[in-house]
Amino acid sequence: MKEKTIYEHLREKGVSRRDFLKLCGTIAGMMGLEFVAPVKAPGKSLSPSPEEIVAQALKTRPKVPIIWLEFQDCAGCSEAISRSSSPLLSNLVLNDIAIEYHETLMAASGFQAERAKEECLKKYYGKYVLVVEGSPTLAEDGIYCTVAGKSNLDLLKEAASGAAAVIATGNCACFGGIPAAHPNPTRAVGVADLIQDKPVINIPGCPAIPEVTTGTILHFLIMGQLPKTDQLKRPLPFYGNTVHDHCLRRPFYEAGKFAGSFDDEGAKKGYCLYQLGCKGPTTYNACAGLKWERGLSYPVQSGHPCLGCSEPHFWDGGGFYQGQSAPTIRLDKGSTATLVGAGVAVGAGLAGVNALKKSRAKKELKKQQASEARAETENKKEG
Amino acid sequence: MNWTEILNFSRGPLLHVAMIIFIAGLSYRLVRVLLLGWERDKAKNKGSKFWGAIVNYLKGLVVLPFIPWVRRTFRHNELTFIAGGLFHLSLFVILAFGTAHIMVWKSLCGFSWKGLPTPILAFFSATGIISMVILLLNRLTQPVLKLLTRFPVWINWLVVFLPMITGFIMARHLWFKYEVIFSLHLISVSLLLIWIPFGRISHFLFYFFSKTIHGAQAGKRAVTP
Numbered sequence: 252m253k254e255k256t257i258y259e260h261l262r263e264k265g266v267s268r269r270d271f272l273k274l275c276g277t278i279a280g281m282m283g284l285e286f287v288a289p290v291k292a293p294g295k296s297l298s299p300s301p302e303e304i305v306a307q308a309l310k311t312r313p314k315v316p317i318i319w320l321e322f323q324d325c326a327g328c329s330e331a332i333s334r335s336s337s338p339l340l341s342n343l344v345l346n347d348i349a350i351e352y353h354e355t356l357m358a359a360s361g362f363q364a365e366r367a368k369e370e371c372l373k374k375y376y377g378k379y380v381l382v383v384e385g386s387p388t389l390a391e392d393g394i395y396c397t398v399a400g401k402s403n404l405d406l407l408k409e410a411a412s413g414a415a416a417v418i419a420t421g422n423c424a425c426f427g428g429i430p431a432a433h434p435n436p437t438r439a440v441g442v443a444d445l446i447q448d449k450p451v452i453n454i455p456g457c458p459a460i461p462e463v464t465t466g467t468i469l470h471f472l473i474m475g476q477l478p479k480t481d482q483l484k485r486p487l488p489f490y491g492n493t494v495h496d497h498c499l500r501r502p503f504y505e506a507g508k509f510a511g512s513f514d515d516e517g518a519k520k521g522y523c524l525y526q527l528g529c530k531g532p533t534t535y536n537a538c539a540g541l542k543w544e545r546g547l548s549y550p551v552q553s554g555h556p557c558l559g560c561s562e563p564h565f566w567d568g569g570g571f572y573q574g575q576s577a578p579t580i581r582l583d584k585g586s587t588a589t590l591v592g593a594g595v596a597v598g599a600g601l602a603g604v605n606a607l608k609k610s611r612a613k614k615e616l617k618k619q620q621a622s623e624a625r626a627e628t629e630n631k632k633e634g
Numbered sequence: 635m636n637w638t639e640i641l642n643f644s645r646g647p648l649l650h651v652a653m654i655i656f657i658a659g660l661s662y663r664l665v666r667v668l669l670l671g672w673e674r675d676k677a678k679n680k681g682s683k684f685w686g687a688i689v690n691y692l693k694g695l696v697v698l699p700f701i702p703w704v705r706r707t708f709r710h711n712e713l714t715f716i717a718g719g720l721f722h723l724s725l726f727v728i729l730a731f732g733t734a735h736i737m738v739w740k741s742l743c744g745f746s747w748k749g750l751p752t753p754i755l756a757f758f759s760a761t762g763i764i765s766m767v768i769l770l771l772n773r774l775t776q777p778v779l780k781l782l783t784r785f786p787v788w789i790n791w792l793v794v795f796l797p798m799i800t801g802f803i804m805a806r807h808l809w810f811k812y813e814v815i816f817s818l819h820l821i822s823v824s825l826l827l828i829w830i831p832f833g834r835i836s837h838f839l840f841y842f843f844s845k846t847i848h849g850a851q852a853g854k855r856a857v858t859p
Contacts, residue, residue, distance in 0.1 A: 511746075577738050582742070594660065
């Protein structure tokens with residue numbers, strides 16, 4: 252029997268054609284599909300508009316099952332996606348695309364849940380998208396994170412082997428995140444460090460912006476492949492610009508007007524938060540554009556500097572409220588004193604050696620002069 | 635290795651090692667100079683050593699820069715004097731009142747002060763860079779200067795110029811991605827810090843050293859200008 256397309260699913264659920272087309276437009280915008288104004292050249296047909304591309308894909312393609320695994324995490328990314336600002340989008344992903352297995356959101360538990368996963372892995376082998384939340388851990392063969400008696404490494408390898416693509420969501424799954432913070436006792440790493448034979452994409456953030464996760468899943472569904480990525484495997488439509496690039500406080504940065512503390516006059520006037528440790532200039536994320544809570548706000552808008560949560564090692568980046576220009580390894584008073592002491596000791600030591608050499612040379616010179624003088628007087632006597 | 639990793643490395647271990655070499659190296663240089671010793675001055679004091687040092691500083695930093703034509707060095711080479719003066723002034727303004735630099739001082743000393751508006755900083759950084767280019771051209775075209783210039787002098791110019799140009803580009807957000815130019819700025823700053831104890835740029839410390847000694851000697855002999 253032919254698999255039902257997503258459009259057919261939606262129609263069955265009572266989604267009208269109008270709502271379907273609105274959804275296609277939303278998805279196209281979310282994916283960052285660009286549309287060049289149609290100027291018809293003679294002999295050439297117009298390329299389809301982004302909505303048409305999306306509509307065509309949803310009409311012809313079957314659902315993409317998603318298996319969502321969690322390792323060392325706080326479930327914040329799942330929490331974020333379940334409260335996504337676009338109910339239509341999250342519904343689409345949660346119900347229709349669809350998430351077949353999610354440990355936190357599913358009703359089943361225990362053996363039932365395990366059986367459901369095994370069935371999913373078999374049924375959709377080679378077709379499903381594996382979404383990983385939380386960091387895998389390497390220490391002692393992954394025993395620090397086990398589910399149903401299996402280590403996270405085994406679980407990941409097992410699930411990844413039949414995946415069409417792997418999406419790591421949240422900083423933990425992408426770069427190790429907070430579990431990988433110094434001294435990283437569980438040897439947490441990013442998913443891409445372990446899965447080399449499948450296409451892996453990173454959606455970092457703490458949590459990842461839900462629209463970015465759903466947008467990437469939809470991109471895979473509509474285009475049949477993962478979006479283009481940057482060096483850190485982050486999808487360019489969402490991570491192409493820094494938070495600083497689109498920041499609403501940017502004019503204040505350009506003018507050199509900064510808030511000096513969280514409650515000073517500058518903060519009240521909405522000045523730039525750079526001096527309060529904002530990591531916006533080096534943080535690639537869509538916060539400033541997509542924002543949170545239906546476009547209501549994002550951290551910098553609400554008065555808090557960017558923490559750089561979509562960048563690797565953001566937890567060890569020298570303190571959230573320390574200026575970005577400051578060195579991340581600080582020289583404290585003790586080590587500075589030691590360094591000065593070392594310099595002084597070496598300098599004094601060498602000066603001492605020099606002084607010793609000098610005094611020896613002087614003595615030698617005196618001896619030489621004395622012997623020369625003696626020889627001269629003896630010569631005179633003999634003469 | 636991607637640029638984010640390079641930035642993490644240059645903000646962390648590289649800058650740390652550079653600061654270690656800078657502090658230990660300068661302490662070493664200072665001690666070596668101090669322990670060279672000097673002949674005991676047996677002449678009786680005719681004036682105040684302290685006052686002599688103060689006057690010498692005021693003369694060198696506050697008075698003469700504003701009436702440079704009274705100096706023979708100025709009359710003989712106006713270009714070097716003006717470009718050199720503007721370069722030093724610009725460097726001081728940027729290092730002391732640039733917002734990003736103030737954050738560095740805050741992390742080192744624990745306190746901060748107000749920075750200057752960005753357009754003023756942009757003016758001074760451009761002035762500093764142009765002065766450096768003029769000084770380089772002057773050195774390349776003057777035959778006597780060329781003869782006097784040895785290899786380390788070119789390194790001195792380069793290690794000072796690189797942080798200035800990368801800093802200017804970074805602050806204006808030109809051409810490069812921020813993390814790329816930020817990394818290049820930090821790498822060049824680290825180079826500068828490592829080079830300072832070994833090169834003549836250490837005059838930023840020894841200037842005050844010699845200014846104090848000479849001023850005190852002049853004060854002692856009551857020949858303070």
